[in-house]
Amino acid sequence: MANHSSVRQRTSLGGGSLDEARRRLVFPLDYANLDEARAAATRIAPSIGVLKVGLELFVREGPRAVEIGKSLGLDVFLDLKLHDIPETVARAVAGAAALGVRYLTVHAAGGTEMLRRAANEAARSQDMILLAVTVLTSLDDGDLAAQGVQGSASEHVVRLAQLARGAGVHGFVASPHEVPALREALGRGELIVTPGIRLGPGAGGAQGEDQKRIATPSAAISAGADLLVVGRPIRDAADPLTTARSIVQEIAHTLHPPRP
Numbered sequence: 062m063a064n065h066s067s068v069r070q071r072t073s074l075g076g077g078s079l080d081e082a083r084r085r086l087v088f089p090l091d092y093a094n095l096d097e098a099r100a101a102a103t104r105i106a107p108s109i110g111v112l113k114v115g116l117e118l119f120v121r122e123g124p125r126a127v128e129i130g131k132s133l134g135l136d137v138f139l140d141l142k143l144h145d146i147p148e149t150v151a152r153a154v155a156g157a158a159a160l161g162v163r164y165l166t167v168h169a170a171g172g173t174e175m176l177r178r179a180a181n182e183a184a185r186s187q188d189m190i191l192l193a194v195t196v197l198t199s200l201d202d203g204d205l206a207a208q209g210v211q212g213s214a215s216e217h218v219v220r221l222a223q224l225a226r227g228a229g230v231h232g233f234v235a236s237p238h239e240v241p242a243l244r245e246a247l248g249r250g251e252l253i254v255t256p257g258i259r260l261g262p263g264a265g266g267a268q269g270e271d272q273k274r275i276a277t278p279s280a281a282i283s284a285g286a287d288l289l290v291v292g293r294p295i296r297d298a299a300d301p302l303t304t305a306r307s308i309v310q311e312i313a314h315t316l317h318p319p320r321p
């Protein structure tokens with residue numbers, strides 16, 4: 062099992078300003094087929110650190126989607142959000158490790174035994190980092206109340222992250238809003254990944270699409286996030302590469318503000 066601080070260290074997020082910022086940007090290959098995904102990945106590759114393969118592409122194309130990132134020399138994040146009985150999840154984690162992915166997600170809500178089996182299986186692979194998805198960024202306090210969850214999304218995120226850490230998971234997916242509470246509860250050594258990133262002033266409310274807990278890249282970095290997942294703001298931009306580059310600049314300036 063990975064030790065307390067090693068997961069964040071293993072991502073090597075330090076280094077030069079622009080290169081460090083680039084390595085923190087995760088681009089989801091949310092495309093309908095391999096050709097579209099490969100074309101987009103090839104175009105955007107110089108400005109990102111990680112390619113994320115999610116349900117849409119993996120369900121259609123399977124492991125060939127993972128090969129896109131590997132062939133471009135990028136870390137691959139397999140975002141399958143596994144949530145099933147412990148035996149089934151453990152065997153799926155072993156399968157993902159065999160594909161050579163760097164990151165893999167499971168749902169923290171799967172419970173202690175499922176998380177423990179997943180973490181043990183992930184630890185067999187030297188390179189794979191298991192991430193526990195806490196509360197999806199598309200949910201807010203009202204959605205959680207409708208599911209019978211007591212308290213705020215932030216409280217639930219911390220509760221689930223603590224459960225996952227107790228089971229041996231040291232990386233977490235949450236919205237930028239919960240990062241300060243997670244850092245306070247878990248310390249600096251854990252890896253925190255934040256989707257729900259939106260650009261510009263609209264990030265305060267209007268431009269979230271189905272995302273409900275959103276923030277700008279600079280707000281996420283200031284809050285203490287390690288990796289930022291930015292999908293549609295790049296994918297659907299008129300010029301995706303320029304948009305990705307400007308996000309990298311924003312991350313770099315937030316990490317290392319220019320001296321006055």
Ligand SMILES: O=c1ccn([C@@H]2O[C@H](COP(=O)(O)O)[C@@H](O)[C@H]2O)c(=O)[nH]1
Binds near residue numbers: 194258293
């Ligand atoms: O809580 C979560 C967990 C995962 N995601 C994934 O991140 C991207 C976000 O895409 P956008 O287009 O930037 O909204 C997407 O692949 C999700 O499956 C998430 O959004 N929230």
